[in-house]
Amino acid sequence: MNPRSLPSVHTPPRWEPATLARCHDLGSDVRLFEVRPDSGATAPYTPGSHLPLQLEFDGHPQTRHYSLLEEAGDAGVYRFAVKRLVHSRGGSEHLWQLAPGDKLTIAGPANHFPLSFANPEYLLIAGGIGITPLYGMALALHRAGKRLRLIYVSRDSAREHFATALSALGAALEVYPDSASAAPAIQRAVAALDPAGEAYICGPAGLRRHVRALWEAEARPPWALRYETFANGGERPEETFEVSVRNLGISFEVPPHRSLLESLIDHDIEALYDCQRGECGLCAVDVVSHEGSIDHRDVYFSARQHAADDKLCTCVSRIAGHGRVVIDTRRQGIRD
Ligand SMILES: Cc1cc2nc3c(=O)[nH]c(=O)nc-3n(C[C@H](O)[C@H](O)[C@H](O)COP(=O)(O)OP(=O)(O)OC[C@H]3O[C@@H](n4cnc5c(N)ncnc54)[C@H](O)[C@@H]3O)c2cc1C
Ligand code: FES
Numbered sequence: 001m002n003p004r005s006l007p008s009v010h011t012p013p014r015w016e017p018a019t020l021a022r023c024h025d026l027g028s029d030v031r032l033f034e035v036r037p038d039s040g041a042t043a044p045y046t047p048g049s050h051l052p053l054q055l056e057f058d059g060h061p062q063t064r065h066y067s068l069l070e071e072a073g074d075a076g077v078y079r080f081a082v083k084r085l086v087h088s089r090g091g092s093e094h095l096w097q098l099a100p101g102d103k104l105t106i107a108g109p110a111n112h113f114p115l116s117f118a119n120p121e122y123l124l125i126a127g128g129i130g131i132t133p134l135y136g137m138a139l140a141l142h143r144a145g146k147r148l149r150l151i152y153v154s155r156d157s158a159r160e161h162f163a164t165a166l167s168a169l170g171a172a173l174e175v176y177p178d179s180a181s182a183a184p185a186i187q188r189a190v191a192a193l194d195p196a197g198e199a200y201i202c203g204p205a206g207l208r209r210h211v212r213a214l215w216e217a218e219a220r221p222p223w224a225l226r227y228e229t230f231a232n233g234g235e236r237p238e239e240t241f242e243v244s245v246r247n248l249g250i251s252f253e254v255p256p257h258r259s260l261l262e263s264l265i266d267h268d269i270e271a272l273y274d275c276q277r278g279e280c281g282l283c284a285v286d287v288v289s290h291e292g293s294i295d296h297r298d299v300y301f302s303a304r305q306h307a308a309d310d311k312l313c314t315c316v317s318r319i320a321g322h323g324r325v326v327i328d329t330r331r332q333g334i335r336d
Pocket of ligand 1: 050064065066067068080081082083084085088089090091092093129132133228229230234238255256257258259260277315316317318
């Protein structure tokens with residue numbers, strides 16, 4: 001069975017050639033890239049935007065997205081920071097092999113995480129490399145004179161770089177080395193946020209779940225909590241698990257380097273999906289039974305729905321403990 005790359009249901013991006021102009025390390029595993037479109041013109045973009053890149057690795061074209069850092073040094077370049085992930089399908093590793101002058105394929109900036117600017121107060125919470133979309137937002141809010149608090153939780157090698165680059169925020173920036181030390185500050189910040197305030201989060205699944213639980217406990221409106229997910233890993237490492245699709249009578253293994261969604265498509269099973277980041281819920285299927293624990297990596301379902309273990313988002317969630325799962329795909333796309 002040949003693994004396939006998944007197309008998006010959105011309008012295909014308009015790819016264009018570009019050149020890596022410069023790159024340098026912000027830390028031992030985070031590198032800054034400056035990419036110049038060969039047309040010579042960059043498109044304008046708003047805080048929270050990202051740049052789609054088409055990379056050739058693993059035998060076929062794959063799309064990866066990188067949040068654009070504000071305040072490009074030179075006009076005419078897009079700047080983004082990439083964390084090198086060793087246990088991944090290889091997109092970040094591929095970028096780390098590039099040298100100035102190498103060719104790239106990019107599309108114009110897109111923004112799925114727009115900043116409203118309309119509210120009296122903003123709480124931004126970044127975990128690790130999740131600082132990248134919030135970096136430009138924090139500087140833009142600061143310049144606009146908005147009330148703002150940025151809680152940055154990171155052990156990353158680039159932490160000092162970003163903390164220094166954001167020093168204009170003064171006391172509005174709080175930096176913590178890990179979630180345990182940040183937890184009391186996050187709890188206080190959620191409780192103290194203006195009732196009309198908004199929170200923007202980008203970081204690992206555990207951080208997002210923690211903030212969401214606090215948000216729900218404070219009975220704050222769900223629409224005022226905004227996420228960007230980087231399709232991050234879950235609580236457990238990727239392992240092989242077995243899946244049986246009850247309504248089709250088909251069983252197969254999902255290897256560590258393929259998602260359940262990719263494996264369904266590899267086996268010619270029609271599957272609905274959109275974001276492929278655990279945000280939209282379109283890929284969700286019913287779980288009939290399972291052995292081993294479900295590592296829910298989506299942000300679409302609530303904590304209560306995760307605990308029920310009766311649905312999972314096939315694009316990101318997995319079974320841990322070399323387990324197995326029986327699913328039913330007939331209700332795909334039906335929202336409860
Ligand atoms: C809008 C947006 C903005 C982004 N901005 C940045 C940025 O500024 N900087 C940055 O470094 N990254 C950013 N990313 C993430 C980036 O696009 C890539 O996902 C990242 O570089 C990893 O790519 P990869 O191919 O190396 O890893 P991938 O293989 O895509 O792995 C990414 C994560 O998915 C998990 N994973 C891997 N395989 C599977 C599988 N089979 N099933 C389930 N989970 C799996 C891994 O544990 C890993 O944590 C952004 C992503 C999005 C969507
Ligand atoms: S495709 Fe959007 S949650 Fe899976």
